[in-house]
Amino acid sequence: MSQPVRSDGPFSRTRGVEPTRPAMSLETRSMPPSYHASSGFPAPRAHIKIIRLESCAISADWPWPMVLARQMLLPALLSLALLPACRGPDAADVPLAVDAVGDRAARAIVADAVNAGLTSRDSAGLVIPGLAQSWRVSDDGLSIVFRLRDAQFVGGAKVSAADVVDSLQRARRGNAGALTRDLLAGVTDVNAPLDNVIELRLSTPQPELLELLATPPLAIRARRSRETAGAFLAGAPATGTEKGAVALRANPRYFAADRVALESASVHSTEAEAAIQRFNRGETDLVLGGGLDGFGAARATAPRGTLQLEQPRAALLLLLNQRQEPLSDPRVRRALALAIDRNALGEAFFGSRSATGVPALSPSNIAGYAPPEPGWTAQPFVGRQEEARKLLTEAGFDPVTNRLKLAVSIRQSPGETRLMELVAADLAQVGVDLTLERRDADSQRRAIATGSFQLALTRRDTPVDSPLPFLWPNLCRRNNQGVCLPEADKLYAESWKAPTRGERLTALREAERLWAENGAAIGLVQPMGWSLVSPRLTGFTANPGGSHSLRHLSIDPTRRFLK
Known part of the structure; x- marks a missing residue:
């Protein structure tokens, strides 16, 4: 017999149960003098060669905000002609100015607003x-x-x-x-x-x-x-708004229109550094979508009380192409996994112990799911380094006379470059030298989709409390990097028939353990996300899903920046 479910939370099964999430504590530390004044990043610990690869190729594996831009935004634009021109005299006011860090974030903000x-x-x-x-x-x-x-x-x-x-x-x-x-x-x-x-x-x-x-x-x-x-309608930017911005105005037919405080907003896509500078000059009230790029600059320069940090359900991973030598050797893959100090990596880059390491493939903040921990996690880092050197020696390499040389593909991103400099410093201590191959975002997606890389840095996210987006790229039929474990594939398939969520997640956890031990990918760190929020704005709350709908925001003109 069905039971009524309180509709204000995803897991409530009876009335009167309030939805909850684990509280998140974010520790921040002052930056040491060795930080570069321009970027906020620590001085590099290792020198690595950088190769620049340019391409205009478009990947077939578009992220969902790009699909949404094509499928959802156009009908919303066309529908404007069907509605009254304005909701009242306030509609002529200057809209809320929102900067999105990158096109993907901008598309996601608009898609959320109009749907x-x-x-x-x-x-x-x-x-x-x-x-x-x-x-x-x-x-x-x-x-x-x-x-x-x-x-x-x-x-x-x-x-x-x-x-x-x-x-x-x-x-x-x-x-x-x-x-x-x-x-x-x-x-x-x-x-x-x-x-x-x-x-x-x-x-x-x-x-x-x-x-x-x-x-x-x-x-x-x-x-x-x-x-x-949705709560908003998208149209051409109003006179005086940023070129290329998407103008949003409140939809009077939205079912909860009386609870939407904003009359209008303007969403503009820009680079992280430019977004930070515009916010600091008071030209915008909100910056969303901050990730690796600009993190240090935001911490160093944002006005007091405006920087919001959150830990998304995401993981930064190093993909290994097992079809290329010497990564077809499991000893080499295990040595690379052992040689990286993940906890130190997160703290060094983000300046916070909240940026935890990812020892397997998925992050630790998926509700109800505990990622597997490889056996080596209990070893001291010095012991892991020694084991890594032995494995590389067995594979035919020598830290002095025959060092292992690998190329890692990354996006043209200062943040990714800095992160891989830290990884390179760890690997150098066991006899591995990295060369960075920097690609534009489309070329990087294409390289990963086609297996045209030796190592590749990637970020995976889940929009819900599920580990699946971190796991199914490892299925035999879903990758071009030589990863194929029939036993893990079987566990994944059987999980869809599990009688309970707990049993389904247990099967997925075992599959993740097998893929992690095989070296399908090397987990690095769970990234931090950042936003800049003007004191004039209310209704913003940091959360693991990174959900910041404009319909929940309102402007209090009496509030100002703290000097």
């Missing part, structure tokens, strides 16, 4: 009702029934269960990107028994689906017009 899903997320990233006003999860977790609220698309048409079924079926077929399609692999059926009721049938309990349904790739769109139902 709405069955569920939504509050300012802290917790699941709350969206287009569905409530839902029920069956006792066995294999059925979720949603009841729609009265809501309209931007053109005025009513949101119906048929629109929901069409949108979700499209996503299951891959129209919303491979990541979303694969996270929906446990959904066996989507049906609409009534015009305002939708049922999802599952092969295994997946409470994280409630969070996934709040993400832009699973936004509900009208079957024919492809209109959206």
Whole structure:
């Protein structure tokens, strides 16, 4: 028998249970004098050769914000003609100025603003009702029934269960990107028994689906017009706004329009350093999407109280191409994994012990999932270095006369360069010399997709509390770097039939252990994310999902920067 589920949290099964997440403590330390004044990064510990590789090739493996820009933004632009020109005299005010660090972050911000899903997320990233006003999860977790609220698309048409079924079926077929399609692999059926009721049938309990349904790739769109139902409408920038920016204005037909404080916003894509400088000059109120690049500069120069740090569900990994010598030798792969001091790496780069190491393949802050820990994690680092030297000697290398030379492919990013300088310093101590091959972002994605690298630095993220995005790139059919462990693939396949979430995660944990021991990739560190938030803004809360919807923000003109 189904039990009513409180719809303000992804894991609540009874009324009166408030959704919770583990509290996160972020430790920051003052930077030592050896930091460069221009970047905020420590002085390099090792010298490495840098090769610059340029390419205009476009990768077929686009990140989901790029897919969204094509699939979701255009209908929102076209729909502007269907609505009144303004909501009142305040609409002419200067919009909230938002800088996004990079095009990907900008697309994600806009996609979140113009779309709405069955569920939504509050300012802290917790699941709350969206287009569905409530839902029920069956006792066995294999059925979720949603009841729609009265809501309209931007053109005025009513949101119906048929629109929901069409949108979700499209996503299951891959129209919303491979990541979303694969996270929906446990959904066996989507049906609409009534015009305002939708049922999802599952092969295994997946409470994280409630969070996934709040993400832009699973936004509900009208079957024919492809209109959206989000809190904002996207249009051409208003006069006086930044060139290339996307202008957003509040959607009066949004189901919760009375709770959206912002009348308008302008989202501009820029580089990290430029975003920091613009914010410090008071030209913008919000910078979102900060990662490796600009981290040191933001810490060093941002006005007091404006820097917000968070630890996303992400991992920086070093991919190893097992099809290339000498990485086909498991002794070499194990030696590389042993020789990196991950905890020191995180603290040296981010200046915080909260930037924890990743000993296996996935980060430590996925709710309900404990990543496996390789046996060597209990060894002192000095002992691991000695074992690494022995393994390399057995493989035919010598730290003096025949050092192992490897090339690592990275993006043209100051942050990635700095991170790999730290890794190179560790590897140099056991007889390994790294050469950096810097590529533009598209070329890097293409190199990883085609296996055109020896080593490659990559970042993997999960939009929900699931380790899957860190694991399925290692499936035999999913990579071009020679990784293939049939036993791990079998565990992955069987996990979709597990009767409970706990049993499913146990199977995935064992698969991750096998891939990590094989050297499918070397986990490095869980990165820190950063944002700059003006004191004039309220409603911003750091969270592991990096969810910062503009609809939750408001401006308090009485607040100012602290000098």
